[in-house]
Amino acid sequence: MTQTTDTPMVELRGVKKRFGDLEVLKGIDLRVDRGRIISIIGPSGSGKSTLLRSINNLEVIDEGQILLDGVQVNRPDLKGLAFERHINHIRQNMGMVFQHFNLFPHMSTLDNVTLAPRKLKGMETKDARALGMELLERVGLADKAEAYPSSLSGGQKQRVAIARALAMRPKVMLFDEATSALDPELVEEVNQVMKGLAEEHMTMLIVTHEMAFARDVSDWAMFMDGGVVVEADTPERLFSNPEQERTRHFLRKHLGSQSSTSA
Amino acid sequence: MEFDFTPVIDYFPTLLKGVGVTLLIGLAVALLSILGGQLVAVISLYTRKAVNWPLRFFIWLFMTTPLLLQLYFLYFGLGELILIPAIVVGILGLGFHYMAYNADIFMATIRSVSHGQYEASRSLGFGHLRTLRYVILPQAFYRALPQLSNNMIIMVKDISVLSAIGIGELVYVSQYAISITFRPFEFYITIAVIYYLINLMMEAGQSWIERRAAYRR
Numbered sequence: 001m002t003q004t005t006d007t008p009m010v011e012l013r014g015v016k017k018r019f020g021d022l023e024v025l026k027g028i029d030l031r032v033d034r035g036r037i038i039s040i041i042g043p044s045g046s047g048k049s050t051l052l053r054s055i056n057n058l059e060v061i062d063e064g065q066i067l068l069d070g071v072q073v074n075r076p077d078l079k080g081l082a083f084e085r086h087i088n089h090i091r092q093n094m095g096m097v098f099q100h101f102n103l104f105p106h107m108s109t110l111d112n113v114t115l116a117p118r119k120l121k122g123m124e125t126k127d128a129r130a131l132g133m134e135l136l137e138r139v140g141l142a143d144k145a146e147a148y149p150s151s152l153s154g155g156q157k158q159r160v161a162i163a164r165a166l167a168m169r170p171k172v173m174l175f176d177e178a179t180s181a182l183d184p185e186l187v188e189e190v191n192q193v194m195k196g197l198a199e200e201h202m203t204m205l206i207v208t209h210e211m212a213f214a215r216d217v218s219d220w221a222m223f224m225d226g227g228v229v230v231e232a233d234t235p236e237r238l239f240s241n242p243e244q245e246r247t248r249h250f251l252r253k254h255l256g257s258q259s260s261t262s263a
Numbered sequence: 264m265e266f267d268f269t270p271v272i273d274y275f276p277t278l279l280k281g282v283g284v285t286l287l288i289g290l291a292v293a294l295l296s297i298l299g300g301q302l303v304a305v306i307s308l309y310t311r312k313a314v315n316w317p318l319r320f321f322i323w324l325f326m327t328t329p330l331l332l333q334l335y336f337l338y339f340g341l342g343e344l345i346l347i348p349a350i351v352v353g354i355l356g357l358g359f360h361y362m363a364y365n366a367d368i369f370m371a372t373i374r375s376v377s378h379g380q381y382e383a384s385r386s387l388g389f390g391h392l393r394t395l396r397y398v399i400l401p402q403a404f405y406r407a408l409p410q411l412s413n414n415m416i417i418m419v420k421d422i423s424v425l426s427a428i429g430i431g432e433l434v435y436v437s438q439y440a441i442s443i444t445f446r447p448f449e450f451y452i453t454i455a456v457i458y459y460l461i462n463l464m465m466e467a468g469q470s471w472i473e474r475r476a477a478y479r480r
Contacts, residue, residue: 058382084390092388102383106401106479115397116387148479161383168387 007070009034009172009203010055015064017050024050026227027064032172034069035201039214039235042224043250048207051224052176055205056094057087068093069171092120095165099177101157103149103164109136110145113164120168135163139193155186159193172203180209191217211254215239223247270444271453281436282457288354288432289419295358296418297411300365301404304373305395307366325363330424333360338428353425361418365411372406373399405476412469419461433457 010032017025024047032038040048053059055066057073066073073090075083104112113135114128123131136142139159149157158178165173175194179187191213197204198217208214214221215235222232223242231244239255242248271278303322307315325333338352347355376399384394426435437450444450 056386058386088388088390091386094386096383096386098379098383100379102377102379104380104383104398104402106405116389119393119397120388150479164387 008032008067009036009069010205011065011067012051012055013065013067015051015054015061015066017047017054017059017061024227025054025061028229030222030229032203032205034171034203036220037198037202037204037206037218039218039221040205040207040224041209041211041214041221041250041254042230046224047227048224049176052174052205052207055174056091056096058096092116092168093171095162095168095170095173097158097161097165097173097175097178099180101149101154101161101181103152103157103161105149108146108148109141109152109160112149112160113167116164117167131167132163135166136160138166138196139163140189153186154182155189158182158190162190162193162197166197172205173197175204175206175208177207177209179213209254211239211251223250225250266449267446268449268453270440270446271449274440274444274450277436277440278433278453278457281431281433282461284430284436285419285422285432286461288350288357288422288425288430289415291354292357292361292418292422293415295354296361296365296414299358299362300367301369301400303362303366304369305400308370308373309395321359322363322366325360326367330357330360330421331427334424334428349425349428349430352428353422353430357418357421357425360421361414364414365407368407368410368414369403372403375406376402402479405479408472408476409469412465412472416462416465416469419465420458 008031010030012028012030015025015028016023024045026047028047028051030038040051042048050059054061055068055073057066061074064074068090071090073087075086078086103109104115107115110129110132114123114125114132117123117131118125118128133142133145136145139162141156141159141163144152144156144160149160152160162173162178178194179190182190187210191210194204194206194213195217206214206218218235220232221235221238223230223238223244223246225246231238231242231247233242238247239251242251303318306318307322334352334356337356338347338349341347380398380402381394384398385391389397422432423434425432426438429435433454437454441447441450
């Protein structure tokens, strides 16, 4: 398949996902052009995390299509090892950052970052080390290269996790509530790293509870509720002048509580 | 009764040889039972019941029967069909016995590694097997270390049971020396002290390994 600059980086067509009887994604369509930053907001259980996890097949969708740079991610036609090979290859082009960091505790920070390029791309140890140090530098943690995750703060762990995801030179970064598990004073250091990526025009999908951050960093914001996209717009319009009552209600609750804590 | 340790000193080279045999068997059994235990645990956890039930039966068999019986069966029972050298029977018998116990430990510690670790590895592009190899099993191993090393300390003492099939380990060679010198008391005291020293060394090794492993869990 040929990819042109017009090919969206991520595209979802009629994506549906059920957990048992509960339909958590009820036909989602989404187009993310390269270099764009999309924030997905919504109440707990709205399906926003499931949507993000579906994009790299951590959740297997029941219907619809997901495409990364024109290549179909979900492939119901492939079974067993054939699908395993396909999805492993696809995932190397997507960086995923989790709420609970999920750093590998038995490896140093540097090894966490360099594991995938060494083992999956066959990169020489020396080159991987240089790459790892460059990425740790970028997230401000070069001095922690030899440290183990257990000695890092939550914010530091998440910054290492971002560096780890970047090490495979992904085409898109997926952030699943990257700052939700952090103490408030540690959120900013992670947000700064994400803003840095935004300035470099990394394509990003960000599931977040941080309304101010979403408004600040993204080009497009989506409000999800009950497994559907209720409203999607530029962050300026969505946050200041939402059209839907459900969006207004959600934002009143969240912006209200956030402004009261920051006041 | 007068103590006379002169015969012990005379036979000390023989005892040392017994110590050497005990330690070599210990090393072989440790390797076999730890590597094998890990393999058995992985197969039990990640394959279909139809595939892994013979393995589970095998574990159950080794955990529910006495070690001495297992050794007699392997050496004298199977010996009717095929002659296997005693040392091989000893290492295999003890190895399988502890493999069963170690597999149990590994199954628990593999399960204890959080699913998030698995997802993080898969999201980087690692397949199931490489995720096991680089992410899950190393963590399960570090978590298993305290119980594994306890098992290995018990195992070294169980090597004495191999004297029953004529393997020249520490207890066997001392029996031999006693049968010539008629000085059981002195010899038993001496080998008790030797076992104590071996234990002391293993415990030191255990805490060294655990100190190194603590921050990796």
